[in-house]
Amino acid sequence: MSKNKSEYLIERTNNIYEVVIGLEVHAQVTSNSKLFSSSSTKFGAEPNTQVSLVDAAFPGMLPVINEFCVKQAIKTGIGLRAKINKRSVFDRKNYFYADLPQGYQISQFKYPIVGEGTVILDMPDGQKEIGIERLHLEQDAGKSIHDMDPQNTLVDLNRSGVALMEIVSKPDLRTPEEVSTYIKKLRSIMRYLGTCDGNMQEGSLRADVNVSVRLKDSKELGTRCEIKNVNSIKFMQMAIDYEANRQVDLIEDGKIIDQETRLFDTKKNETRSMRSKEDAHDYRYFPDPDLLPLEVSDEFINELKSTIPELPDDKKKRFIEEFKLSAYEATILVSDIEISKYFEEVISKMGKNQDIKLAVNWITGELFAVLNNKNLEITESPISAENLAKLVNLIKNGTISGKIAKTIFELMIDGDRDPQKIVEEKGLKQESDPKALEALIDKIINDNREKAIEYKQGKEKLFGFFVGQAMKASGGKANPQLINEILKKKL
């Protein structure tokens, strides 16, 4: 068996199985209005307050495509290095449900707006390319609420008609970790592009997970099961783990896997059959006669290309080259566009004679810890990039020690205070005047004559004692490097 740590294999007495995973991610398009109507898409409004006559499917109402959503989909396609289809067609997917007012969902079935592309994953053991099968635009349905009234199901149509991008991967994923990295990478790309906010809690990003298993080294795909609508990365990983093991157990028992749609029960941590292939809906897809085929020109696409910002992969490359970061550091800093912006702002505020390495350590160390503890996004950071840059510079130019810096950092959190001012106010400036330090050290040696003699006689451990005493006497402000130098000279 491979020693590769990132490999995810399921072992049974006689067989080793590989897990094959494909994702259908539903990403809500960032837009003010819906895909085919002018209603607001704002999250969290009172139920049924963002519903137009079109969204509620009143007689004679017609869909009109929102050009902005089309642009968003194309931009996302460009971000996925995918083929943009100049002609795509909206189809009707017909089924009855209380939260589907039209009795059909407008989606793209045969001719999606975006074709094949790729996403690069940075895994611990190197990069891996995941194929994108397609991206298409579709309407979201409303929301059925089953637990608010004992007799009735309530329907909220605020979400009805909101634009979604369905991004379908090829079955290239092999481990729960890859799935996690893939989702995070997709989210990162879309956030860079401003095409989806990636907020899984608000349902802006959801996924159907296709799982199959096969004997390791087999080339054929097994029968897959689709796990519907999993809305967190953790649940995706749990669902995959459960589902893969369930399938392996079936095979080991000599049973057949039915192609079916399953639900993941987050409480019981198991997947359950929702409907089999035979019960699958016949959606009776056909081109929506209310909408003409969507045609975009090369010019339109090129214009959008010119608005595409530097994306994570390119940014990472640049960070490594320009700032001499390690691949690991660069990956962390580019993972989120806001983090990369913060980092670049710190660098620019640091001016000349920067210590980039030190800045990276402070951002990914102290700052991330604070954000984590307080559950804040980088955009909500209590310390501005400017003040963090100042702090790093204070360390770099020897004004304060790293240790003092930590104290100052704590003080900066409350009200984004200027570290320079804290240093001055609290008198925390590092003592770097050799004469003052010599006097201080002379006194310490005088007071500890016996220990000084012991040191000279070879008890070298005592050097640390003198450093400690000197730091203590200076109130922690003494420049440690100078203390070392002077002590070596004097002792």
Add this chain to the structure above:
Amino acid sequence: MSEITNQSLTSLAQNIKDKKLSSEEVTKAFIERSEKSKELNTYISEDFSNAIDKAKKFDQNPNLNLKLPGIPIAVKDLFCTQNVRTTAGSKILENFIPTYESTVTQNIWDEGAILLGKLNCDEFAMGSSNETSFYGNVQNPIDKGLVPGGSSGGSAAALSGKLTPITIGTDTGGSIRQPASFTGTVGLKPTYGSCSRYGIVAFASSLDQAGPMAQNVKDCALLQEVISTYDKKDSTSIDFKRNEYSKELTKDIKGKKIGIPKEYRVDGMPKEIEELWQKGIQYVKDCGAEIIDISLPNTSYALPTYYIVAPAEASSNLARYDGVKYGFRAKGENLIDMYEKTRSEGFGAEVQRRIMIGTYVLSSGYYDAYYLKAQKVRKLIKNDFDEAYKKVDAILTPSTPSSAFKIGEKKDDPVSMYLNDIFTVPVNLAGLPAISIPAGHDASGYPLGLQIIGKAFKEQEILNIAYAMEDKINFKNNITDWWIK
């Protein structure tokens, strides 16, 4: 001055502009006649008292520059009208009152017209005799017990019965032209994309088109001029240069090339239809136009193609009537049960039949054999016309294979009913404009119509041909007011 209700739109508008008539007088005259004409069953909803109020208001400060100054108009009940019940002839929308106005009707009100009420039609415009309406049969003013055609049967009957000076209908497979032909009136189905579909209860989206119905060609041209506008709210609306159809109307059609398609000479077509057609050919020749024999080889596939495409779209368009949001709802044990009962009780037999046909032809495993093939044939039918229009400017055919039939005569024979649309359906499949004008009578004295099919966006051309022919035909409707006691 002749009796108000006998006047054409053009004459009424002129009399109002000349202050010889007030809007109130005109409105009251049509209301009075409508009140006496209940037996025709043309109205589903009347809005008479509002109409009189609006007429009075118009007269107080009349804008005489409008094209329909204070003219009362009743419209097909497929157009959504703000605050006025809109049923589409169905039980499922029995109590539906829209909060919005269709673009086509809004265009009419913007030109000064006043709503009289909503006219009967086949349920969701699915029918050729107005017999599928939940609100009962409409009598053809031509003779008692005669269907007015469909689906715009109420519109055609109200128009020929002089209950409204003009009206608007919708035409998915002949629903304006066939009733016009059955009632001795003029009906135009414009080019697909000419009139906005916004606010019109949808039957088959790729075929539906609103159009004017009038006593004569000039009125028809004027109404077309008003209702045809580009509308951003309808993605299939087309932004082309629209003529001022009534102003540009001319009888000079000298040198125009008129095609006569041999495939429209169908088996079993009554002799009088063939004779009418020959007469029509002579009329256009007399006008100085040139007759050219043409072929539209795929004509015989039009009807089966239509009866796949239209039900397919309808089955999806009508899914929204599910009892959840508005309209009729039956009590059910659960959601599915409620759906089944609502739709079983809310839709009539013909609508259910077409939903089932449509659902079938779109089903997986049948889609390629039916829907996809129908789309391909539809393209071939359009190509036939494109080919023909390389040689001719317009095409002349009968409007229908027979005159109006008796109520109940074809009700239980859907195929024979569908055959009524044989000459009109190819036009919808190809998205072309076509007009039906009254051209003669059969042995019983019932009117017969001729159809002029034009090139896309060439409404002016076929209106001109119709205008020239109208002059030669000099058609008179024999209406005895038999229903007025």
